[in-house]
Amino acid sequence: MQNELTYPDWIAVDWGTSNLRVWAMTAEGDVLAENGSDQGMSSVAPGEFEVTLLSHIAPWLGNDHTPVIACGMVGARQGWDEAPYRAVPTTPLGDIHVVPCKDSRISMHILPGLKQEKSADVMRGEETQIAGFLSENPGYDGILCLPGTHTKWAHISAGEVVSFQTFMTGEMFDLLSRESVLRHSIGEGGGLDHEAFLGAVSDTISRPEAVATQLFKVRAVDLLFGADQAVSRARLSGILLGLELSAARPYWLGQSVSLIGASALNALYAKALSAQGVSPSMHDVASTTLQGLSAAYKDLSSRA
Amino acid sequence: MQNELTYPDWIAVDWGTSNLRVWAMTAEGDVLAENGSDQGMSSVAPGEFEVTLLSHIAPWLGNDHTPVIACGMVGARQGWDEAPYRAVPTTPLGDIHVVPCKDSRISMHILPGLKQEKSADVMRGEETQIAGFLSENPGYDGILCLPGTHTKWAHISAGEVVSFQTFMTGEMFDLLSRESVLRHSIGEGGGLDHEAFLGAVSDTISRPEAVATQLFKVRAVDLLFGADQAVSRARLSGILLGLELSAARPYWLGQSVSLIGASALNALYAKALSAQGVSPSMHDVASTTLQGLSAAYKDLSSRA
Structure with missing residues (x-):
């Protein structure tokens, strides 16, 4: 029984341009184990994404399907499989993108980024952090600033991303x-x-x-x-x-x-x-990302 | 006699961060020959400047002293020998810096750059281009813009560099x-x-x-x-x-x-x-640099 307990209910993945982080998660959002490497999206050859992911999560996989939910540049056109941008104003999460896999032990999902057409802009990954923040602060009305290589400023109202730069x-x-x-x-x-x-x-x-x-x-x-x-x-x-x-x-x-x-x-x-x-x-940012991936898992499992 | 004619009266050198150009010159400012390479200041080890220069100009050297006049980053602290900045407002040329050499066939000079202390700024090389421009346009009163990796804007009046950015x-x-x-x-x-x-x-x-x-x-x-x-x-x-x-x-x-x-x-x-x-x-810019080096040679030879 003890071994069975270590199998996660789902796996969270933050796959950016330069880093990959994975977490073995319980349905309640607790972290059982984590792993990571510098095998970011930009260093993985087309067609090698599934193998790369499996090399990080294989010990966590049992005989059942394990849902995997990923955010970040892995969903870009140059990534594993393009998860088309969703247009603002919109909730940070939605239209989760299902990626066909060869290995039947996982069912792979990528969270789409957001786009803004009027004053052209895009984000991939930050929408998940915004979702994580909103899951902890559900009535938030104001500004989120997400500092990083490419800092995003986003106007949040009524649970939606209204605009961003x-x-x-x-x-x-x-x-x-x-x-x-x-x-x-x-x-x-x-x-x-x-x-x-x-x-x-x-x-x-x-x-x-x-x-x-x-x-x-x-x-x-x-x-x-x-x-x-x-x-x-x-x-x-x-x-x-x-x-x-x-x-x-x-x-x-x-x-x-x-x-x-x-x-x-x-x-x-x-x-x-x-x-x-x-x-x-x-x-x-690390815990907010995980909260966002957990929010996406809850959405997914409530619809299953 | 024909061979003697090919010896230049002086040698002009534009020695920047990434390139070295040398010209064999007559006293009248005509070019007899030219040479160049990517052995810019940043690729030459301390102590190797004289040898590097000689490898480019050796065929032009006779038995007499040949004056060599150089401008650019070769006169920086990290260059051959520091030619201290001269403070604006001032004429673009002055205080020519004499560099001791081991080879008795050359007498080496470096033109100092300019500094501005009030609104801190520096230039090395552009002062020679400004001098070249003024030698062709002696009464110029106005603005010079020298576009490049680091573009300079300079206010010129009464033959002096008044200020620059x-x-x-x-x-x-x-x-x-x-x-x-x-x-x-x-x-x-x-x-x-x-x-x-x-x-x-x-x-x-x-x-x-x-x-x-x-x-x-x-x-x-x-x-x-x-x-x-x-x-x-x-x-x-x-x-x-x-x-x-x-x-x-x-x-x-x-x-x-x-x-x-x-x-x-x-x-x-x-x-x-x-x-x-x-x-x-x-x-x-190339001909203006050479005109500036020629103006410096005229100054030097008029004082000899």
Whole structure:
């Protein structure tokens, strides 16, 4: 009997561009086991998705069908099987996409992303985090900010995603701090000077058009006067986040804002927003994702 | 006698971060021969600069001292020998830096870059192009724009560089078009849609703060509706150049502007500026650099 108990009722999968995470789940939403690797969507060859997934979950599979529910870029056109975008305004979950599998032990599902046609935008994966947040905060009316490589700002009302906008702030920070001339002043890893960060956020919000010239000044100030790497890093981060906040102003000005991200990134956004008079609540992205996948499982099993 | 005639009076060197170009010159400024390679400053080990230079110019050296005059990043702290920045406002040339050499056949000089302390900025190499332009246009009063990886805008008056600003537009375009998620929509090389370019420039100049969200839309529009690579490339280019023009407005609005750059880049800037009512003149960067090095040689030989 003890062995049988370890078989999960279903398996949750977060399959993004660069990482794969899997959880063995009970019907009640408890985690029995988890696994993961860097075999993200971009490193898996077409036709190899099922084999890759099985290599991570095989020990969890019994003789019965085990439902598998996945979110993220695995549902993109270049992924395992395209789960077509659903148009906003809409609930974050719906039209779950069934993927045919060779292995009869699993029944595979992918959660579709969302699209916005009027002011063109797309998300894949964040809709599941939004669903997880709403399952914990069912009456939420306000703004969700999901910081990451491509940060999303979403307006939530009556259980629906009304509109959203994507910002490449995280990816720009990575590229500029690692690959551009600024890398000489920023170095690898290390701290972030809070005062320099807030100063750069505030300067950029007041004069967003100056970004193009402020970026090179990070290097020039260091060359002429010397600058601590933590100060240079903070200035680059503050300039880019200031530009994002400047464009996202209609989303946060006078609004109730909740952040869903990794804790360090949440803290950075909260610091910048607090200086603008906004006090966001903070939510961990990993548990929110799992809550969203669990919400999708409940939908699925209630219809079975 | 014929062999003697081929020995140059001096040697001009443009030694940037990624390329090295050398010219065998007559005292009158005529080119007898030229050579070049990708042995830019960043690929030469400390202590190997003299050997690297000699491998490119050895056939041009006679028994006498041959003056060599170089500009560019070779004079940076990480280069051959640091030629300290000169502070603006100042003439583009001055305080030529003498570098001790082991080989007695050459006497080596590096032209210093310029620095601006109040609104921190630096240039190395562009000061020589400015000197070349002024040697052809001695009474010029107006704006020089030097498009490149790091575009410089400089205010020129009474033969001096009064102030300047650097924009990382070229480097950002390279990073975003080759390394970011936008690469999937932009592809390799190819054309640039003029209408999409001018539209993006104009949109960004009217709403510079929207840049942070417009960037991801280049990808989203392609995903949702399909977009030609030449259109996506034009939109990215127009967004970034629009942001630069927005910040550089005091430099071009109602001003006389001359462009010094590679011909394709000059044409792109001229197109964007023309749409703003500015009609810049265009000057080739290679010949302007050589004119600047020639002006430095004249200064040097008049003092000898």
